[in-house]
Amino acid sequence: MSTSRWTFLSNHTHVLVCLARDPDATMRDVAEQVGITERAVQRIVGDLETAGYLSRRRAGRRNAYSLRADRPLRHPLEAGTDVRTLLSVLDPGVGPDAD
Template sequence: MIAPSGWTFLSNHGHVLVSLAADPDARIRDVADRVGITERAVQTIVGDLEAAGYVVRERVGRRNRYTVVPRGRFRHPLEQHVRVGDFLALVLGAGDPPPPPGPA
């Protein structure tokens, strides 16, 4: 899904990482649909993330399971103090209370 204005704060690498953290058993096709890029692009990004140590791929039967390594740090000097796990907790809302009932 592409943002209406054409740009987002995260790169496709960030979107794929968030998607895999949210659903470790997701198929490449599902991640591609969520992020709004091709399956080939997701495969390349997953390879990059794996090579850099941010993601571990485990074969489970005929599928893959992806585990995000939470202790990794962002690569850019401006954000290298941020751990991937802390970022994902923020983005995925881990530990946040459920929203109150009623109209949004």
Template sequence: MLFCLAEDPEVRLRDVAERVGITERAVQRIVTDLEGEGFVTRERVGRRNLYEVHPDKPLRHPIEAHRDVKALLSLILRGRAPRAAR
């Protein structure tokens, strides 16, 4: 979920659901959870949402708590600019 939002901040949750292979409702619940824990901020822009992933937030699991979101995203998005920057 974070990868999709970081790669394309204007992505529709319907498209995230399709990419991830889960229901749109499940994606909405996960994004709401991520928002509640401060990993993501959602801003309404016209008829769309704009998502901002907070890369300095530490990961939740105790084993990975010494790492932040930025470290996780860099592994997956290495060498790829976010779509908004392309």
């Protein structure tokens, strides 16, 4: 029996789901939920921002994130599927309302 721990979804997807559920989540909160370091979350959030999937705004001393749910997924196998559709499968309470 294998002791390796793997999942079907990437950490980028996990971070995206966390921020879709709670746009005001801290990097620490997201890191704990995903099971990665805060630094890894910061790098992933940067990737998602650069690619146009997230935008960041200041909310007092913290950041809040807006999701661009209309953006298409990046891999050719998912061509024609957008973030909203993915989120609606992973978390039905989040997907339809995402912007």
